[in-house]
Amino acid sequence: MKKRTSPFLIIVLFISLIPVSTIANSTNQLTFEKKGQVTPGEIIALTYSDPYPTLGQPVHLIITVEGKSNQRFNQTIVVTDEFSGLIAADGEMKLISGNITLSRSDMTIGILPTYTKRIAWYPSVVGNHTFYVTAASSPKKQLNISVSFDVEGIIHPSFGCPSIIIKNSTNTLTVTLSEERGETEEPTQICILNLQSRNSTISYLLDNQIATWRTWIDQGENVIEEELIVSYDISNIPKGFYNIFVMTPKQNYSWPHAVKLLDTEPLEYTVVHLSDTHIGKYLNFVNEKEELIHLITYINENVHPDFVILSGDLVDxxxxxxxxxxxxxxxxxxxxxxSPVFTTPGNHDRYGNNLLFLYVPYTNLTAYHCFLNPVSDYQFPYGSINFVFLDSGYEYSRWEIKPQIWSPTPEASGLTTSQMYLLENFWGHTQMNQIVIMHHPAVNDENDTGLGALANNLPSGNNECIAFNRGEFITYCLQNNVSLILTGHTHRNRVFNYLGKEPLNASAWPLFVQTDSATLNRENNGGRVVRVTNNKVVSYEYVLFC
Structure with missing residues (x-):
């Protein structure tokens, strides 16, 4: 007698295939006035799922074109993003502007009255965006969207993205604050800024503002989000590791472990890479919190790194x-x-469902931004190495139909066109050796397989890797002095070259490194210790912290 699949299991698997996000039903439509006869393929309406999204919240642009064509034809739709806004770069928030071609795709037009194209957009720049949409000879149309932070308070520095300041290079601390206010209310200002030692025994009041810059982002209904960037002279503050405290007329804000002051830049230093701590994992016989305490204690007592990197899946x-x-x-x-801790998000850091045993692919990072790190992507130089932290995306292909159906190997949505543009033009420093950190790998030694698997046209395997812009990212690493790409996700310790093969020597850069879960295996809990000497990576071994 053949075994029958449980109806409950079928329902669970079906629901698990549906990506869950904050993309709302579209209600914001811009319809263009028809002047004379509208030709087939002409854009007649633009729609967005949310005109005021937050950083890391997916948005859909919906493009409607005229149909009613007696002959079928393909229409090329081009979407460009002209933006001005904030990113985290060089250890602070910076105002940038640019123009990116987000999408170039074809639509088939036929006899139906209208045709619709949905384009997903994942914001990386906080600020104002104007989308220009063209369709062959159709007049260019535009749509405005404002992207804000999804938390109020200190945006940078933060607990998960602190500032490390080398005082023989600069005596300036730059703080970025975000607050909502009514259009007619007084502008945001910082009344008090304190740096407090980690144990709060010593406090330094900073009242010598040397530069102030502000902008605002429309939030609708006469509400704006104001971004305030203030620079302070810290020449009289001694080296140390500090918490930051800010008072505004509206609220008090703080981040622990947010500022590290050093007198000189190190020539030799150590960085610890941990991944996949999965705090709060259910149905698990390991107490991840206790295991992580054990690891941190060992790191403090034996490794003494300049900073620690956590590359995603920090919570379950x-x-x-x-x-x-x-x-x-x-x-x-x-x-x-x-030591300071720098974080980047993984797929689990997006999970926000109430069904504890149903790992549906959520896309929103609000909790991560609120409790740990308000920015998803950032970059800073340290010890003549450029460190780039990238959000590798949400679950894009979790389930494939295989003989072992309960064997999920989720791939990631990957890097967006915007992220690649920012990497190539702002975050990447090609004149320096670079280390890139993200949760999902770009290279593996096996392909995604099964019905529904992602296609692969590159020499390296793509199982459990990023989906979009994988080839473009690998090419960037090959051509731009990237030494290491530090990732997690697979819960394995492996090192590959760009072909998905074990490297012939330990410095055949770039090397694509996977690091095991730091907490889920008592006998193998540890992390990767990266050692740098004279601007070069000299080792990156996995070490058991016991």
Missing amino acids: WYNKKAKRNVYTELKEVLLYCD
């Missing part, structure tokens, strides 16, 4: 309705760390 999932706050638990552990 966050449920704001539950009594347990896994991000709070994670922060409690990281406060033990004697």
Whole structure:
């Protein structure tokens, strides 16, 4: 007798295939006045799912064109983004502007009255965006969207993206603050800024503002989000590791472990890479929080790194309705760390569902931004190495139909066109050796397989890797002095060259490095210790921290 699949299992698998996000039903439509006869293929309406999205929140642009053509033909739709806004670069928030071609795709036009094209957009720049949409000879249309931060308060520096300031290079600390206010209310200002030692025994009041810059972002209904960037002279503040405290007329804000002051830039230093701590994982016989405390204690006592990197899946999932706050638990552990901690998000850091055993692919990073790090992508130089942190995206291809159906190997949506543009033009420093950190790998030694698997036309395997712009990212690493690409996600310790093969020597840059979960295997808990001497990576071994 053949075994029958449970109806419940079928329902669970079906739901798990549906990506869950914050993309709302479209209600904001811009319809263009018809002047004379409208020709087939002409753009007649533009729609967006949200005119005021937040950083890292997916948005759909919906383009409607005229049909009613007696003959079928293909119409090329081009979408460009002209933007002005903020990104985290060179250890602070910077105002940039640019123009990116986001999408170039074909639509087939026929006898139906209208045809619709949906284009997903994942914002990377906080600010004002004007989308220009063209369709062959159709007149160019435009649509305006404002992107804001999804938290109020100190945007940078933060707990998960601190500032490390080398005082013989600069005596300036730059703080970025974001607050909502009514259009007629007084502009945001910083009344008090304190740097407090980690144990709060010493406090330094900074009242010598040397530069102030501000902009605002429309939020609709006479509300704006104001971004305030203020620079302070810290020449009289001694080297040390500090918490930051800010008071405005509206609210008090703070981040622990947000500022590290050094007198000189190191020539030799150590960085620890941890990944996939999965704090709060259910149905697990390991207490991830206790394991992470053990690791941090070992790192403090034996490694003494200049900073620690956490490359995603920091928590297993966050449920704001539950009594347990896994991000709070994670922060409690990281406060033990004697070194600054830099984070980047993974697929699990987006999970926000109430069904604890149903790993549906959420896309929103609000909890991560609120509790740990308000920015998703950033870059800073340290010790003549350029460190680039990238959000490698949400789950894009979780389930493939295989003989072993309960064997998910989720791939990631990957890097957006905007991220690649910013990497090539702002985050990447090609004159320096570079290390890139993200959660999902770009290279593996095996392909995604099964019905529904992602196609692969590159020599390296793509299983559990990024989907979009994988080839473009690998090419960037080959051509731009990238030494290491530090990733997690696979819960394995492996090193590949760009072909998905084991390297012939330990410095055949670029090397695509996967690091095991730091907490889920008691006998193998540890991290990767990266050592740098005279501007070059000299080692990157995985070490058991026990």
